[in-house]
Amino acid sequence: MFSTKQIVAMAVGTALYAALTIPFNALQIPGVWLVAVRPTVAIPMFFGFVFGPVTGFVSGLLGNTIADAVSWGGFFWNWDIGNGLLGAVPGIGYYVVKRVDWAKARGLVSAAVLAVIASIVGMGFAAATDYMFQIGLSTVEAALAELYTAGATDAVNGLILTPILLYAYATATAGRARRV
Secondary structure (H helix, E strand, C coil), rough: CCCCHHHHHHHHHHHHHHHHHHHHCCCCCCCCCCCCHHHHHCCCCHHHHHCHHHHHHHHHHHHHHHHHHHHHHHCCCCHHHHHHHHHHHHHHHHCCCCCCCCCHHHHHHHHHHHHHHHHHHHHHHHHHHHHCCCCCCHHHHHHHHHHHHHHHHHHHHHHHHHHHHHHHHHHHCCCCCCCC
């Protein structure tokens, strides 16, 4: 099952992502329905890197669900899953790159690349399902516009902020034994 540490991390990641995303939901990108500039996407990515893919997924999924409920009065299941993928992909990637040191250049570059991949996968899922299930979109072009807009803003935010968070975490926890 899950360790106490993972459950606490899921709760903290969810709460942080929800609370910090709500004010940023007001910063809408013109021309695309409900796509906002959200530097907070680095939170589920960070939790995925540090605590694993399930913790990252739950932080993104539940955090976005709560933020959507507060901001828009409902939720958008496919975008909530897409935000879960923002946290899961880095967590999976973290195991693939064999737990690099986030305080070193190689680790930070790995984090930046995985943050961009997570943005493409997560927002690609959301935009594709908007089109496939006709959730407000009726053309491939509209789905691609959503992907480009949401994916680009999430990729830029993740590319810049996730390595910073990981470096700060690595520096703060240097010398301590970590078990996930």
